[in-house]
Amino acid sequence: MWYNLETVVGWAKRRGFVYPGSDIYGGLANAWDLWPYGAILRKNILDLRWKTFVQKRQDIVSLDSQILMNPKVWVASGHVWWFSDPLIDCKKCWTRFRADKMIEEEINRITTYIKEHPNQWQDQNSSDPEWNLLLILQQPMYRLDINNLVPESWTFEDQKKFIESEIIAWTVILKHPLKCPNCKAKDWTDIRKFNLMFKTKQWVTEDSSADIYLRPETAQWIFVNFKNILDTMRVRVPFGIAQVGKAFRNEITPWNFLYRIRELEQMEIEYFVEPGTDLEWLEEWKKLSHNWRVNIIWITEENLRFRKHEDDELSHYSKWTYDVEYKFPWGWWELQWIADRTDFDLTAHMKESWQNMQYTDPKTGKRYIPYVIEPSWGLTRAVLTAMLDSYDEESYQDVNGETQTRTVARFHKNIAPIKFAILPLIEKSQEMIDLAQQILDKLSESYICELDAKWWIGKRYRRQDEIWTPYCITIDHDSLAEGTVTIRDRDTMQQTRVKIEDIKF
Numbered sequence: 001m002w003y004n005l006e007t008v009v010g011w012a013k014r015r016g017f018v019y020p021g022s023d024i025y026g027g028l029a030n031a032w033d034l035w036p037y038g039a040i041l042r043k044n045i046l047d048l049r050w051k052t053f054v055q056k057r058q059d060i061v062s063l064d065s066q067i068l069m070n071p072k073v074w075v076a077s078g079h080v081w082w083f084s085d086p087l088i089d090c091k092k093c094w095t096r097f098r099a100d101k102m103i104e105e106e107i108n109r110i111t112t113y114i115k116e117h118p119n120q121w122q123d124q125n126s127s128d129p130e131w132n133l134l135l136i137l138q139q140p141m142y143r144l145d146i147n148n149l150v151p152e153s154w155t156f157e158d159q160k161k162f163i164e165s166e167i168i169a170w171t172v173i174l175k176h177p178l179k180c181p182n183c184k185a186k187d188w189t190d191i192r193k194f195n196l197m198f199k200t201k202q203w204v205t206e207d208s209s210a211d212i213y214l215r216p217e218t219a220q221w222i223f224v225n226f227k228n229i230l231d232t233m234r235v236r237v238p239f240g241i242a243q244v245g246k247a248f249r250n251e252i253t254p255w256n257f258l259y260r261i262r263e264l265e266q267m268e269i270e271y272f273v274e275p276g277t278d279l280e281w282l283e284e285w286k287k288l289s290h291n292w293r294v295n296i297i298w299i300t301e302e303n304l305r306f307r308k309h310e311d312d313e314l315s316h317y318s319k320w321t322y323d324v325e326y327k328f329p330w331g332w333w334e335l336q337w338i339a340d341r342t343d344f345d346l347t348a349h350m351k352e353s354w355q356n357m358q359y360t361d362p363k364t365g366k367r368y369i370p371y372v373i374e375p376s377w378g379l380t381r382a383v384l385t386a387m388l389d390s391y392d393e394e395s396y397q398d399v400n401g402e403t404q405t406r407t408v409a410r411f412h413k414n415i416a417p418i419k420f421a422i423l424p425l426i427e428k429s430q431e432m433i434d435l436a437q438q439i440l441d442k443l444s445e446s447y448i449c450e451l452d453a454k455w456w457i458g459k460r461y462r463r464q465d466e467i468w469t470p471y472c473i474t475i476d477h478d479s480l481a482e483g484t485v486t487i488r489d490r491d492t493m494q495q496t497r498v499k500i501e502d503i504k505f
Contacts, residue, residue, distance in 0.1 A: 005256065005329045018034060045379065090180040241272075247263075278342070282338065285373050285375040338375045408465045422436045422443075
């Protein structure tokens with residue numbers, strides 16, 4: 001069952017996962033802080049990623065690099081010229097929008113309507129403007145395939161036409177531009193490029209020579225350090241370099257909770273291969289990544305799919321790119337990207353820096369610039385996906401036979417923030433509190449646990465269900481007399497009596 005985003009956001013705030021940043025000062029637009037449980041969830045996902053792709057592999061090494069770099073890096077990588085979005089402003093309220101996203105939302109609304117009213121395809125006398133619009137969009141003069149509309153790949157001029165001309169889409173029917181989502185006006189500025197990199201100053205001067213950028217991605221540090229790692233770590237192609245770190249993007253319109261934000265975290269891997277073997281490795285990394293998502297952090301497989309980029313969608317550096325899409329509450333959107341970056345980055349940095357980025361095969365003597373497979377994932381989006389995929393509400397029969405509803409967060413125990421909750425039955429019993437503390441001290445050597453003695457036991461169970469703690473350990477009078485405790489399983493809600501020394505995860 002799907003729950004709307006507002007429901008999940010409310011739960012995340014209420015139960016200590018995510019909260020608005022700078023909240024006591026009224027917040028900052030689309031800035032979010034990971035609170036205690038959210039921070040643990042993030043760390044668990046990161047640790048599993050690191051264990052799977054770095055710790056357990058001999059062909060991937062790690063890197064932890066600076067946020068600031070020489071500005072020439074971003075010239076060589078193409079970010080100065082390519083890393084931009086189409087910006088448009090409403091002239092009445094001066095709210096700023098991404099033109100391609102406005103178009104995409106409009107197209108999604110139109111096509112969704114058409115799919116929900118298929119019979120109108122056959123009704124030539126229909127006066128419904130949605131149906132008429134579909135016919136117009138299909139006419140050869142507009143050259144628009146409604147099943148393959150990707151506004152991000154349109155030119156700025158095409159986007160401008162869609163929004164305000166009388167040639168394409170809504171304007172043909174309604175004879176006026178799209179309305180501003182904020183104030184409903186129909187008066188727009190020209191579309192212009194908006195570079196997404198945050199600019200700051202180095203040194204104390206304010207001239208342009210001091211301009212420097214906060215990194216918009218973590219990949220370039222890997223390419224810049226390629227030669228040094230090749231020389232010092234005795235690695236051989238194929239091999240990879242992994243890094244986790246913050247990236248910053250001056251998004252025009254951040255939206256949908258943690259999905260598109262200005263400060264994010266990336267789990268980067270760049271895997272270097274011999275040219276000609278790149279497509280085989282691309283398929284291999286698709287399999288490895290899918291297995292990690294489904295079998296390690298347990299994202300529901302039915303909510304995932306691959307989508308291959310069309311030729312006009314590909315980034316300037318990419319030969320092949322696949323998006324791993326997740327079925328978010330607002331539709332199928334990108335969760336991870338797996339790209340064949342060819343030798344673009346290493347070649348670009350070799351030309352700009354005059355440093356040799358060629359690799360020499362020690363067995364054959366063959367020299368080449370490696371191709372790069374990039375199976376990278378946004379850590380912030382991984383946290384969001386885990387919360388969305390886990391949230392649920394279910395009905396059950398209580399001890400009196402009455403139907404009750406409980407909120408649960410079905411995190412797999414691999415990523416559940418709290419592994420054990422120790423619950424003394426009577427809050428005022430110092431003996432129970434002391435025994436609970438002893439058990440907590442023992443289990444905390446290996447797991448993150450929580451001692452909860454507030455409120456009645458049923459309410460504490462409900463609280464642990466909401467953060468999806470796998471096991472609740474209840475201490476009662478028999479615990480003091482016999483050295484046994486009751487362990488409640490979160491999934492079945494069944495309770496089992498075990499000796500304290502036999503508690504295990």
